[in-house]
Amino acid sequence: MLDILGNLGDFIGGVAVVITLIYLAVQVRQNTFALKAASWQEVVSGAREAAKLRCDPAIAPAWARGLSNYPNMPVQDVSNFSLAITDEALFFQGVFALYRSRQLDESVYNAYRKWFVSLVATPGGAAWWASIGKPIFVPEMVSEIDKHLERGGIPDIRELPALGADDWPED
Numbered sequence: 001m002l003d004i005l006g007n008l009g010d011f012i013g014g015v016a017v018v019i020t021l022i023y024l025a026v027q028v029r030q031n032t033f034a035l036k037a038a039s040w041q042e043v044v045s046g047a048r049e050a051a052k053l054r055c056d057p058a059i060a061p062a063w064a065r066g067l068s069n070y071p072n073m074p075v076q077d078v079s080n081f082s083l084a085i086t087d088e089a090l091f092f093q094g095v096f097a098l099y100r101s102r103q104l105d106e107s108v109y110n111a112y113r114k115w116f117v118s119l120v121a122t123p124g125g126a127a128w129w130a131s132i133g134k135p136i137f138v139p140e141m142v143s144e145i146d147k148h149l150e151r152g153g154i155p156d157i158r159e160l161p162a163l164g165a166d167d168w169p170e171d
Helices: 002-055 060-069 075-100 106-120 123-136 139-151
Strands: none
Touching: 002 060, 002 075, 060 075, 060 123, 075 106, 075 123, 075 139, 106 123, 106 139, 123 139
């Protein structure tokens, strides 16, 4: 009789362990989904803030001139362009970190990577990237950007009315 009760206890304990593992798996999956959603929201918020900076009336003219002429511009324009493109680079560095930690989907990462690559592929962006960007940002991110710059085929962001998927070479 004690053997039967012992076996029954082991069986019930085993069932409880399986139920607990299933519950924990569901919780981990829900947490992962919530974390990715929060990361995506953080990225969208960062993109909106960067766009607001580029559209600021004090920054916008320097931004437009800087993509073509950095650093051969008035000192205030150099400063304003540097501020805006550094903000873009910091934003992308955050996107890069989220992607590398698997908190951001590849499709979202690729969209923001293409945007940043298009900025540093312009004449002014390239001058900023070589003189300021590359030396101060995370080496893995710099390497990733340089790899895509070397591939070429990047549309000139200064001429595009909007960034469309058809304008980009395949990855």
